[in-house]
Each structure stands twice: as C-alpha cells, then as structure tokens.
Amino acid sequence: MDKSQGRVSRDGAAAELPPVATHSGHRGLVMDEKLIFEQGVEGRCGVDLPEPPKVARRLGGLERKAPVGLPGLSEPQVIRHYTRLSQKNFAIDAGLYPLGSCTMKHNPRLNEKAARMAGFADLHPLQPISTVQGALELMDQLSNWLTTLTGMPAVALSPGAGAHGEFCGMVAIRAAIEARGEAATRRRVLVPESAHGTNPATAAAIGFEVDAIPADARGRVDVAALKAKLGPDVAAIMLTNPNTCGLFEPDIVEIARLVREAGGYFYCDGANFNAIAGRVRPADLGVDAMHINLHKTFSTPHGGGGPGSGPVVFSARLAPHLPVPYVVRDAGGFRLVEHQSGAPSSLGRLKGFHGQMGMFVRALTYMLSHGADGVRQASNDAVLNANYVMARLQDVMTAAFEGPCMHECLFDDRFLKDTGVTTLDFAKAMIDEGYHPMTMYFPLVVHGAMLIEPTESETKESLDLFVDTLRSLAARAKAGEAEHFRAAPRLTPRRRLDETRAARAPVLRWKPKAAPVPRAAE
Numbered sequence: 001m002d003k004s005q006g007r008v009s010r011d012g013a014a015a016e017l018p019p020v021a022t023h024s025g026h027r028g029l030v031m032d033e034k035l036i037f038e039q040g041v042e043g044r045c046g047v048d049l050p051e052p053p054k055v056a057r058r059l060g061g062l063e064r065k066a067p068v069g070l071p072g073l074s075e076p077q078v079i080r081h082y083t084r085l086s087q088k089n090f091a092i093d094a095g096l097y098p099l100g101s102c103t104m105k106h107n108p109r110l111n112e113k114a115a116r117m118a119g120f121a122d123l124h125p126l127q128p129i130s131t132v133q134g135a136l137e138l139m140d141q142l143s144n145w146l147t148t149l150t151g152m153p154a155v156a157l158s159p160g161a162g163a164h165g166e167f168c169g170m171v172a173i174r175a176a177i178e179a180r181g182e183a184a185t186r187r188r189v190l191v192p193e194s195a196h197g198t199n200p201a202t203a204a205a206i207g208f209e210v211d212a213i214p215a216d217a218r219g220r221v222d223v224a225a226l227k228a229k230l231g232p233d234v235a236a237i238m239l240t241n242p243n244t245c246g247l248f249e250p251d252i253v254e255i256a257r258l259v260r261e262a263g264g265y266f267y268c269d270g271a272n273f274n275a276i277a278g279r280v281r282p283a284d285l286g287v288d289a290m291h292i293n294l295h296k297t298f299s300t301p302h303g304g305g306g307p308g309s310g311p312v313v314f315s316a317r318l319a320p321h322l323p324v325p326y327v328v329r330d331a332g333g334f335r336l337v338e339h340q341s342g343a344p345s346s347l348g349r350l351k352g353f354h355g356q357m358g359m360f361v362r363a364l365t366y367m368l369s370h371g372a373d374g375v376r377q378a379s380n381d382a383v384l385n386a387n388y389v390m391a392r393l394q395d396v397m398t399a400a401f402e403g404p405c406m407h408e409c410l411f412d413d414r415f416l417k418d419t420g421v422t423t424l425d426f427a428k429a430m431i432d433e434g435y436h437p438m439t440m441y442f443p444l445v446v447h448g449a450m451l452i453e454p455t456e457s458e459t460k461e462s463l464d465l466f467v468d469t470l471r472s473l474a475a476r477a478k479a480g481e482a483e484h485f486r487a488a489p490r491l492t493p494r495r496r497l498d499e500t501r502a503a504r505a506p507v508l509r510w511k512p513k514a515a516p517v518p519r520a521a522e
C-alpha cells in the first residue's frame, strides 16, 4: 500500500485519495470501455434486415466460408461505445491544454458554422470549375491573407500538415538548386540542435545531409558555429523562429544574410507563427520558404480533432517552383493551374486535389472575424500568457533560460534535484489534478524539459489555478512527497503504463480468443 494514502495534504484541505478498486471497472462516472469486439454477441443486431432474396451464386466458389466477424450490438450499445470513446479524447474544449510546441488553439464555433455551410461542406473536388468559383475565391482570399501577413509573394495551399509543408519548401529549394546546376554539390542542410524533429527528418527524407548547429548558452543558434559550417556545399538552413525553446532568434537577420551570401536558402519553420503573426513579417527577416500550420496559428482543430493544413509561403526566388495546383484569376474568373504544362518550373503535385478545404474555411473565418488587429492581438496575448505563467512559476520551478519568452515557456528539472521526482512523475501527478501535461523532455537540448504553452484565450482565473496547482506540486516534491508522484496517476482509468513497451510492441489488432473446443473432440 502507498504510504501517502489517507494522509492529509500539506495545506490540510483535502485528504489523499486512495486508489479505488471497483467491481465494474468504472471509476465514478468515467466508464471503463471494452473494445467493441469484446462487447459483441453473435447474432445480436440493432436493426431488422429483410431476408435476402435467393440469388444464383456467381462468385465461382470464392464466397466467404466463415462469418465476417462483425460485432453483434444493439443500437444503444453502439451509441454508448462511441460517446464514451469521444469522452476519452482530451481536448482544448475540455480543459487547459498546455502542450508546448503544438499550439493547442481555441477553435471558435463560428469557424465550425462556416465550414459546415453546404456550399463548402458538400463540394466535390472534381466539380466543374464554373461551379466552384466561390470556393476558389475563398482560397484566393486566404492566400492573400497569408502573403500579406508574411510579406512573401507566393503561397502553396495544398500541403496537408506542417511536416508536409516542410517537405514542400525543401523540395522547392532542391528544385532551385537543380535549376542553378548545383544539385551534385549543394547537399548539406544546417539544422540547429534545438530544431523540431521534423526538420532534420524532412531534410534527410529528401536526400540532403543533415548537419547540426549547436545552441549557445542563451538557447539560441550559435552564430560563430554557424559561420564555421557555411560553405559552397550548403543548400539551406532550417530554422524555427521563435525556436523550440520558446525564444526569438535575435540574430535571424544576420543568419539569413550569411546563409544567402554562402549561396544557400533560408527555410523557416513557421509552426510558431502564432507568436509573431501581425508583428513580424518573415519576408523582412530574409526567409525563402516557411510553412504555416493553419491548425496552430489560425485555430483549426488538430491532432484527434481533425486534419491539419500546412500552407507554405515562398520568396520571389523560389516562387517559380510553386507546386500545382494553385489558383489564378483572369478575365474568365478564378481557375486552377493543375498541370506542370502550365507551370514548367513547378515542383509538381504533392497531394491529391487542392488541400484541406475545411481547414481553409475555418482559417479564413478566423482571420476575417478577428481582423488584422485581432490577429496581432492574439499573438500579443499568446506571448503575454506564456510570460505570465513563467513569471509566476520561476521562483519554484527552474526556467531553462533567462529573460522573457515568446508563446511558450521552458523549465528544466533542476528544481526537482534530490527530490526523487522526475519530469515524468511530475507530469503524471498533473493528470490527477485535471491537467494534460505540458510537453516533456523536449526540446532535447534541455535536461528534463517541461515546455508549457498556454492557449491565448485562457482566462486569468484559469491560468492562476493552473499555476497554483503547479506551485503546490513543486512544493510537495520539495517536501519529500516523492511517493505521491511515483504513484500518480491515481484517478485515471489506467494507472502508470509501460510506455516503452507500448511504443516498442504495440498491439494494434484485436484477435478473437480461440473458440472453445467442443466436448466431443476432447
């Protein structure tokens, strides 16, 4: 038994809750939901189906010999199953979601209303162009917002997520290098150590060599180390700004100049545009290509909530390589350039059809309902909220770097030194307190990292409760209550899981238990 069970907590307010074993497996009104196949009973059916008419067999002996194996369920069983599953999906609509680097943004209901309008929702990508002029105009307006906010002349809307946008931008860079006749020599891509994992993965997937640049003591790119790495074989740098430590790269203009002078291109990971939209135009920083995660900056759902969308803006020197399709407007209205025959330098097509239309509708709705001043305000609030959290926590937790942060604040595990509590234990204890943990152990350049990004739409009361909860946990860790942390989470349907085994040996397929052996055959 856990020593801390039944003990009164430090402030005397609430008794420590013992883990409860229930007969049903349910915990309070949190249901323990079996797999749908485990619930099924052979022969049960939610609807009355007519007897199928007798037909002549025409499958030449290829008919199924055994039952399909679908679970037999009543209609209420099906409804309950999916309703319960939906309740297990923690979302920004359910509570504060402080995941750093992911920008869990509130998705205003107005966006959903617009996306569900039949004129958008019921479109088919193969409809004649004359019947989708409104949709193309929406894509054109969205492009206009993105090029205006970034100061970049061209945009590719089709990439399906941030990482896909990186791929698009880096393939464009490769196309530009090929056009210069330097494909055989310019093969190295510089990636700061603090980069998001997708950056080196993208460069490597395209066939570039990845060369890491160290971070300096301030958590920024070490410019001297960068200079030493520049040469005629450098194709590009992939740099995130604000970087994954939540810090603005103050030397970015100098970095862009150096890379360009060496003949390379500047790919900026713009997933964190939410921190600077309306305040900084990437074009003014010397960027050649940058993806924008609509699902992070312009409030469309992501993760379990829906598909992402990763448009990429291009500088003038990359614009000729824009992927198809893209929207153009001429005397006859809007049309799509669909084939490389109409765009000979284009890098080609990245995706079936034109991109995530539903995301485009949500993003433009967000932009139009906020206006340019509102987009800027959202960036201000994102930065303000993160700095508020950092300022209120830095006397009890250890900030990884000095000075103000951008949209997310980064702590390391020095404050847990000698407490016997790890970053993982701390995160699990947060779950019992009703918080999805922050991003843990990332970025890798910081030991035991805890990266907190509060959504800009959180109220001060909600941020205060979050901060006070973390303060109380930090105090309990320092007071020697390591057991409390090691036993967490206590209040979830499942306790501490073997995460390594789950990742290494995932069980992805349900298999029926072996049928009982009939008596006669024993």
Ligand SMILES: *Cc1c(COP(=O)(O)O)cnc(C)c1O
Binding pocket: 101, 102, 161, 162, 163, 164, 196, 198, 240, 244, 269, 271, 272, 293, 308, 309, 310
């Ligand atoms: C989220 C993120 C990405 C990847 O975006 P996806 O849409 O998840 O593919 C890349 N870089 C950074 C810095 C990010 O935060």
